Amino acid sequence: MSDYKIATKCVHAGYTPGNKEPITIPIVQSTTFKYQSGDAMGKMFDLEDSGYFYTRLANPTNDAVAAKIADLEGGVAAVLTSSGQAANLFAVLNLCAAGDHVVASTAIYGGTFNLFNVTLRRMGIDFTFLSPDCTDEALEAAFQDNTKCVFGETLSNPSLNVLDIEKFAAAAHRHGVPLIVDNTFPTPVNCRPFEFGADIVTHSTTKYMDGHATQVGGVVVDSGNFDWTQNDKFPGLTTPDDSYHGITYTDRFGKAAFITKCVAQLMRDLGSIPSPHNAFLLNLGLETLPLRMRQHCESAQKVAEYLQKSDAVSWVSYPGLPGDSEYEKAQKYMPHGTSGVISFGVKGGRAAATKFMDALRLCNIVTHVADCRTCVLHPASTTHRQLTSEQLEEAGVKEDLIRLSIGLEDADDIIADLQQALETATK
Ligand code: PLP
Numbered sequence: 378m379s380d381y382k383i384a385t386k387c388v389h390a391g392y393t394p395g396n397k398e399p400i401t402i403p404i405v406q407s408t409t410f411k412y413q414s415g416d417a418m419g420k421m422f423d424l425e426d427s428g429y430f431y432t433r434l435a436n437p438t439n440d441a442v443a444a445k446i447a448d449l450e451g452g453v454a455a456v457l458t459s460s461g462q463a464a465n466l467f468a469v470l471n472l473c474a475a476g477d478h479v480v481a482s483t484a485i486y487g488g489t490f491n492l493f494n495v496t497l498r499r500m501g502i503d504f505t506f507l508s509p510d511c512t513d514e515a516l517e518a519a520f521q522d523n524t525k526c527v528f529g530e531t532l533s534n535p536s537l538n539v540l541d542i543e544k545f546a547a548a549a550h551r552h553g554v555p556l557i558v559d560n561t562f563p564t565p566v567n568c569r570p571f572e573f574g575a576d577i578v579t580h581s582t583t584k585y586m587d588g589h590a591t592q593v594g595g596v597v598v599d600s601g602n603f604d605w606t607q608n609d610k611f612p613g614l615t616t617p618d619d620s621y622h623g624i625t626y627t628d629r630f631g632k633a634a635f636i637t638k639c640v641a642q643l644m645r646d647l648g649s650i651p652s653p654h655n656a657f658l659l660n661l662g663l664e665t666l667p668l669r670m671r672q673h674c675e676s677a678q679k680v681a682e683y684l685q686k687s688d689a690v691s692w693v694s695y696p697g698l699p700g701d702s703e704y705e706k707a708q709k710y711m712p713h714g715t716s717g718v719i720s721f722g723v724k725g726g727r728a729a730a731t732k733f734m735d736a737l738r739l740c741n742i743v744t745h746v747a748d749c750r751t752c753v754l755h756p757a758s759t760t761h762r763q764l765t766s767e768q769l770e771e772a773g774v775k776e777d778l779i780r781l782s783i784g785l786e787d788a789d790d791i792i793a794d795l796q797q798a799l800e801t802a803t804k
Contacts, residue, residue: 461581475501
């Protein structure tokens with residue numbers, strides 16, 4: 378649907394019903410698919426025929442939703458995964474094996490940092506983490522001969538750093554490797570990283586894409602722009618795969634090589650598919666994504682401006698605020714809005730922040746963001762409560778930090794709730 382605007386694609390891309398067919402994407406909740414003869418099925422295993430045979434490898438509901446997201450991002454192909462964690466794992470594992478190296482931004486979701494720094498390190502993949510605001514020299518120096526990709530978040534959770542996608546893409550390409558970006562927070566409605574040179578996009582679809590806290594999911598999307606054959610760094614894509622009929626993915630599948638390998642090897646062996654029912658729920662969220670993103674951003678801007686003026690607040694971080702350290706980059710990469718997530722400090726430190734949380738009536742205390750309900754978290758008293766003040770400092774989590782994800786309630790009601798809780802906290 379390349380000629381249509383994003384709101385139209387959000388409703389229609391990925392599925393075109395025929396005459397007398399359902400208007401919504403049907404939920405094909407079946408593990409397997411029946412064939413009339415062994416030979417007919419055998420042709421599929423020989424890759425002589427296409428179709429479905431087992432949902433771990435492909436399912437019509439999942440495929441339709443993946444095709445919609447590929448279209449929204451401007452990519453050539455996508456695969457849904459059972460979580461955002463699985464999406465980032467698959468994106469990296471599709472390129473890296475033991476002995477390889479990745480350059481990654483430090484401004485990434487804690488779960489992704491742990492996946493990279495602990496689990497993938499244990500599997501022999503090495504990482505160099507560096508600030509997204511590093512100098513060109515520091516970025517250049519981070520590459521090694523065995524570097525296979527660069528990873529960052531377009532708008533980081535929770536620090537709200539905006540990645541300079543063009544700078545990171547140019548550095549990656551100078552070294553013959555792709556840039557992978559996690560685009561969960563802005564969504565393709567606010568930022569399409571392929572337009573700035575990124576090669577692979579991932580998402581936790583659990584967040585805005587779903588938006589109603591109904592399913593945990595992820596997706597990996599390929600731009601189709603990276604030439605895997607330009608060097609010998611990616612033998613998994615450019616030489617025969619003994620585990621899959623000896624095919625060479627780049628020869629056989631061209632621009633779809635990366636996603637085909639991701640499905641044929643990683644999904645086959647690691648099996649992190651979403652249930653077709655979850656893909657259906659995700660699609661309902663996608664249909665209203667542009668409307669919701671607009672409202673999340675408009676309300677978050679209003680709330681951020683209110684917080685900035687409040688005497689009970691020590692600092693506010695929101696890339697939509699002129700003067701914010703990320704404002705200029707946000708204007709370039711996300712000119713129509715960033716996301717609904719704001720972080721701020723309550724005057725009075727940890728004790729006042731705890732009192733503030735207890736006094737909230739409308740905002741929900743949850744370890745979640747990017748939902749139609751306003752979500753709030755005080756990391757120092759919840760997710761990071763085992764850490765001392767010094768350890769919190771080291772982790773870059775201030776004691777007074779509140780992470781606030783503005784929902785779709787009326788902004789005036791959200792502000793009234795924040796105001797009464799701030800008054801109680803700082804009395
Ligand atoms: N990427 C980002 C930016 C996230 O915020 C999260 C979760 O919060 C993830 C990945 C992991 O996603 P999931 O919780 O769906 O596994």
